[in-house]
Amino acid sequence: MPDHAPQPVDRQLPTDEARDLISLVRDIAQREIAPKAAEEEDAGRFPRETFTLLSESGLLGLPYDAEYGGGEQPYEVYLQVLEELAAARLTVGLGVSVHTLASHALATYGTKEQRAEHLPAMLGGGLLGAYCLSEPASGSDAASLRTKAVRDGDRWVLTGTKAWITHGGIADFYTVMARTGEDGPRGITAFLVPGDAEGLSAAAPERKMGMKGSPTAQVHLDGVRVGDERRIGEEGQGFTIALSALDSGRLGIAACAVGVAQAALDAAVGYARERRQFGRPIADFQGLRFMLADMATQIEAGRALYLAAARLKDAGRPFAKQAAMAKLHCTDTAMKVTTDAVQILGGYGYTADFPAERYMREAKVLQIVEGTNQIQRMVIARHLAGPETR
Known part of the structure; x- marks a missing residue:
């Protein structure tokens, strides 16, 4: 290694397992991610095969329970993994962070049955998630969102548009916040929506200053129907x-x-x-x-x-x-x-x-x-x- 080459960060890691994990991540970053980063960002190419590799390596569910396919790592370790990935290519580091964010609702507030059914595929089965809170007219003021979910028997019908969605159009599942009751934060409920649900579509990706390899798009829900078993938490608990x-x-x-x-x-x-x-x-x-x-x-x-x-x-x-x-x-x-x-x-x-x-x-x-x-x-x-x- 030439003397001017970047030196690895001296990490604060609590266990030998964590040190081995960081070594694995650095190897993947240096061998599979960094060499192609500039070319793929310039071409606007999303590296789906990289996320498949990360999933197969157990890196898409690090902070979640091993019972459901997670790595059961503390956030102290998980965040240092993100730092390593983002240093190689932000599209990858941020993509893992967004996937973790999209999995949080189910992993933290889902029933045991819901977690057993969905989390293994989300954390280690090659799936990629997206988190749907923002809308065209409600960014920082997220509590004013207008996407609606109306009950129809044992199902919900979701209608509205989400904006600035990382992985919009390519995600396998979307964690969607929708209004089921009164205006304000108390009328919002969370849902787990499959990426191939009928009535779900994405607009063309935004043309951005940077991170051109990471698609950011509006997601349209036009009468998307999901069963009540895909409601996460209680009604009104979404915010x-x-x-x-x-x-x-x-x-x-x-x-x-x-x-x-x-x-x-x-x-x-x-x-x-x-x-x-x-x-x-x-x-x-x-x-x-x-x-x-x-x-x-x-x-x-x-x-x-x-x-x-x-x-x-x-x-x-x-x-x-x-x-x-x-x-x-x-x-x-x-x-x-x-x-x-x-x-x-x-x-x-x-x-x-x-x-x-x-x-x-x-x-x-x-x-x-x-x-x-x-x-x-x-x-x-x-x-x-x-x-x-x-």
């Missing part, structure tokens, strides 16, 4: 389920953000050691060295923040405030670090021949998804000062 999933999902986004930032730092350090100006490597110049030091410090702070939140979750303690803090800090850090990486590479950083510009484009979306960073600040402030007065 509570959605927020519970998002608390965990925000930690996934934080870990992905740290992965992208680490990849950008590695690229910047490698370039700075090799690029020579005025007779010496540009890594010798103090101004650039200070930039690299600041980038590394913020990445380490972000990693420590998401791991601290994960340990709270693993201990069964409240972690919503810390999850919001981790998502806020890590994604802002990713945006700053990737921007600085482009600057360090100079003109080359602005070209697609080097990965820095892709990292910068990808980092932006992480400040938006699963609650914008303005929403994270609202969540944190509510924990500190209480709800806003009206």
Whole structure:
């Protein structure tokens, strides 16, 4: 390995099993994911075969119970797996995070019968999930969603449109939040909808700044019928389920953000050691060295923040405030670090021949998804000062 090659992150792993797991993930990332990432992102190609490999390797259900095909790993370990995958290709890391998010409702709130019937295929059977909360007119204000589910005997009829759905059109199952009662959060219920359900369709994928290999699309439900056995939790419990999933999902986004930032730092350090100006490597110049030091410090702070939140979750303690803090800090850090990486590479950083510009484009979306960073600040402030007065 050349001396300028990226060095593996010194992971904080609690067991030998976890260390072996990270070694497996690094091998897959370096051998199967990273070499094709730039070409496939440029072509807008979704790597479904990679997700099949991850499923076969037991990596699509890491935080869930082994009884249902999960890996029964603590979030402290699962999130570090996401970071490794996102550093190789964000489409993959974020895709695993979204799949985990889509599985959360059933794994956490489903009946034993529901979990036994569906979770093994979702966690280890090659299926891919999507999470359907946002709508064209309800993004940050998720409690105002308008998709309806109307009871018809022992079935429900779902009608409406979901927006900004990662894996929209290619998912095998959708966890859908729909209105079954009064306006507001108390009238929302969660459903598990098969990807091939009659009446379910997806619009053309959005044309995005980055993550072009990950399809994001509107999902239309035109009279989709599902049995009551696919209702997750109680009627009216859907918004509570959605927020519970998002608390965990925000930690996934934080870990992905740290992965992208680490990849950008590695690229910047490698370039700075090799690029020579005025007779010496540009890594010798103090101004650039200070930039690299600041980038590394913020990445380490972000990693420590998401791991601290994960340990709270693993201990069964409240972690919503810390999850919001981790998502806020890590994604802002990713945006700053990737921007600085482009600057360090100079003109080359602005070209697609080097990965820095892709990292910068990808980092932006992480400040938006699963609650914008303005929403994270609202969540944190509510924990500190209480709800806003009206």
